[in-house]
Amino acid sequence: MKFFPARRLFSIFSNDMAIDLGTANTVVYARNKGIVLNEPSVVAIKIHTKQVLAAGKSAKEMLGKTPENIIACRPLRDGVIADFELTESMIRHFILTVHNDRRTLIRPRMIIGVPSGITQVEKRAVKDSAMQAGAREVYTIIEPMAAAIGAGLPVQEPVGNMIVDIGGGTTEVAIISLKSVVFCRSIRVGGDEMDQAIVHYVKRKYNLLIGEPTAEQIKKDIGSALINEVNAQETIKVKGRDLVTGVPKTITLSAPEVNESLLETIASIIDVVRVALENTPPELSSDLVDRGIVMAGGGSLLRGLDQLIAKETGLPVRVADNPLFCVVNGAGKVLEEMDFFREALME
Numbered sequence: 001m002k003f004f005p006a007r008r009l010f011s012i013f014s015n016d017m018a019i020d021l022g023t024a025n026t027v028v029y030a031r032n033k034g035i036v037l038n039e040p041s042v043v044a045i046k047i048h049t050k051q052v053l054a055a056g057k058s059a060k061e062m063l064g065k066t067p068e069n070i071i072a073c074r075p076l077r078d079g080v081i082a083d084f085e086l087t088e089s090m091i092r093h094f095i096l097t098v099h100n101d102r103r104t105l106i107r108p109r110m111i112i113g114v115p116s117g118i119t120q121v122e123k124r125a126v127k128d129s130a131m132q133a134g135a136r137e138v139y140t141i142i143e144p145m146a147a148a149i150g151a152g153l154p155v156q157e158p159v160g161n162m163i164v165d166i167g168g169g170t171t172e173v174a175i176i177s178l179k180s181v182v183f184c185r186s187i188r189v190g191g192d193e194m195d196q197a198i199v200h201y202v203k204r205k206y207n208l209l210i211g212e213p214t215a216e217q218i219k220k221d222i223g224s225a226l227i228n229e230v231n232a233q234e235t236i237k238v239k240g241r242d243l244v245t246g247v248p249k250t251i252t253l254s255a256p257e258v259n260e261s262l263l264e265t266i267a268s269i270i271d272v273v274r275v276a277l278e279n280t281p282p283e284l285s286s287d288l289v290d291r292g293i294v295m296a297g298g299g300s301l302l303r304g305l306d307q308l309i310a311k312e313t314g315l316p317v318r319v320a321d322n323p324l325f326c327v328v329n330g331a332g333k334v335l336e337e338m339d340f341f342r343e344a345l346m347e
């Protein structure tokens with residue numbers, strides 16, 4: 001009979017998981033399995049009983065459409081926990097979903113990606129939420145570190161690795177060398193702010209009120225950081241409520257208009273990239289000339305953003321494979337190789 005060392009046996013039966021608790025999306029990676037859940041970070045609850053009616057995609061569909069006794073909301077805003085209780089309910093709901101097919105008494109060990117600008121109090125809140133939701137041990141890793149690992153950058157080497165993670169609520173830029181963060185800056189600007197900018201633009205220019213989900217769709221369909229001959233002609237039909245007459249109305253929005261509405265947010269993102277470059281020690285800086293900048297996060301999918309950043313910085317820029325999963329894949333890799341990546345975890 002073959003004996004497994006206790007630790008190995010433990011890991012076979014464990015439910016250890018890595019979580020990217022993002023403002024926009026929550027992604028869960030289970031040890032030895034890979035990504036097992038990818039849902040919008042939205043919960044719908046009954047107001048009086050606090051009973052969770054839905055979480056994830058089905059809750060997102062309810063955003064802005066619920067009757068009085070139900071709220072559908074995003075408990076994380078700007079990359080941090082805005083509502084502790086709801087976040088906990090959401091995590092618990094997702095963990096139960098993941099565990100549906102397995103009955104086991106071993107409580108999971110968890111690694112959670114958190115924004116680099118997180119305060120001690122906020123970090124405590126994330127850990128408490130996970131513990132309340134059933135975790136045995138909770139580790140945190142800052143998102144740009146996880147994103148760099150998930151993007152496959154050689155973070156363990158003595159070279160400058162630059163990652164720009166543009167999420168829903170935050171944009172984080174980090175220079176990483178020898179599994180440590182050399183410089184890191186985070187701003188509470190990301191895809192959500194782009195959506196809000198579109199909402200404001202349409203309201204100001206056309207007196208038309210649209211919701212954020214509609215704005216997000218416009219951004220994904222025809223949003224672009226750069227206007228060229230091809231996309232200059234693109235248009236999209238947008239439905240909303242006329243602010244003057246109060247009735248539903250349809251307008252046509254062009255790609256250059258959407259681009260105009262996004263310019264301010266994009267400028268903030270480019271600014272933070274510049275600040276990081278200015279603060280990079282020269283030896284690492286010279287590495288970046290060849291290695292360039294790697295982008296991750298859903299916001300990096302905005303068309304033309306990589307080209308614009310390349311133009312503004314003079315460095316090569318590329319979007320990582322599966323940018324929406326870099327953080328969770330990186331945190332998952334740390335979970336699988338905990339001894340090797342221990343330094344990458346937060347204190």
Ligand SMILES: Nc1ncnc2c1ncn2[C@@H]1O[C@H](COP(=O)(O)OP(=O)(O)OP(=O)(O)O)[C@@H](O)[C@H]1O
Nearest residue numbers: 022023024025167168169170191297298299301302
């Ligand atoms: N094709 C696309 N074009 C532009 N933006 C996109 C595209 N696909 C997704 N996004 C945006 O990416 C954002 C979500 O990205 P991501 O899942 O990385 O964020 P998050 O990790 O939940 O947020 P954070 O890291 O700030 O907590 C949303 O704002 C979404 O609108």
Ligand SMILES: [Mg+2]
Nearest residue numbers: 022167297327
């Ligand atoms: Mg993120």
